Amino acid sequence: MQQLIFQQVRNELVNGSVKKGHPFKYFAFGTVENNNPCLRTVVLRKVAPDMTLLFYTDERSKKVIQVQNENRVSALFYHPKKLIQVQIEGHAHIQENPEILRQIWQNIPPSSKKDYTSVVPPGLPINGPENVEYLSDQHHFCMIEIVPQRIEYLRLARPNHIRMEFIKKNNDWVGSFLAP
Numbered sequence: 001m002q003q004l005i006f007q008q009v010r011n012e013l014v015n016g017s018v019k020k021g022h023p024f025k026y027f028a029f030g031t032v033e034n035n036n037p038c039l040r041t042v043v044l045r046k047v048a049p050d051m052t053l054l055f056y057t058d059e060r061s062k063k064v065i066q067v068q069n070e071n072r073v074s075a076l077f078y079h080p081k082k083l084i085q086v087q088i089e090g091h092a093h094i095q096e097n098p099e100i101l102r103q104i105w106q107n108i109p110p111s112s113k114k115d116y117t118s119v120v121p122p123g124l125p126i127n128g129p130e131n132v133e134y135l136s137d138q139h140h141f142c143m144i145e146i147v148p149q150r151i152e153y154l155r156l157a158r159p160n161h162i163r164m165e166f167i168k169k170n171n172d173w174v175g176s177f178l179a180p
Contacts, residue, residue, distance in 0.1 A: 002175035005164055009086055009153055012079060013047045017054075023079045024086075029055070029146075030074040031066035031092075038066060050171070051148050053088070054095075056104075059142035060121035067092040067144060075146055083156035090148040105141050116141040154180065 016024025029042045040063065046054040053075060057063060067073065075088040095101060105113070117140070119133040120126060151166040151173070161180035166173045 002164065002177075005153055005162070006151075006166055006173055006175055008084075009151060009166075010047070010051065012082075012084065012086065013044070013051070013053070013077070016077065017044045017047050023081070024077045028076040029063065030076070031063055032070045032072065033062070033066045038062070045143075051151075051173075053146040053148070055144055055146075056108075056116070057142050057144060058116050058118070058122050059094075059140045061142075062123060063144070064094060064142055067094060073146060085154040087152040087154075088146065088148045089150040089152075090146050093145045093147065095143040095145055101141065101143060104143060105139070108141075113139065113141075152178075
């Protein structure tokens with residue numbers, strides 16, 4: 001049963017990265033700044049075979065600075081129809097390989113590339129949405145990778161809720177049941 005649940009977690013994450021409208025497509029990404037938790041919603045772009053999660057952002061965003069200062073992060077996913085919650089704790093890394101970034105950038109639709117070309121960095125004050133200016137010859141595209149160390153699964157069900165944690169030991173995931 002433990003392996004089936006872990007496979008379900010993997011499948012839901014992968015589906016979230018590739019299926020439009022899947023509830024795991026958007027997830028809460030948690031960082032720390034000055035010992036304060038910071039949350040925001042990001043878009044799951046890929047799940048690697050080793051369960052590393054990938055998402056894109058503007059390299060000038062606060063989350064990039066927060067990851068550089070403290071790379072312990074968390075991610076929270078919820079599937080409302082299946083009543084499944086998945087929490088992931090791990091370490092985030094900024095992808096810095098220019099060749100990898102160039103390949104990904106080339107495959108981003110032109111309409112989405114605009115998200116990484118604003119003149120003003122994310123989070124700074126502007127006079128209104130119509131006043132955002134965009135660069136035409138450069139971008140601030142960045143990719144963050146989350147390497148999971150712990151995954152917690154909770155499925156609300158009757159007669160019994162099911163809760164498990166999976167801890168990464170070497171390259172294997174070891175699962176155990178938890179009281180819901």
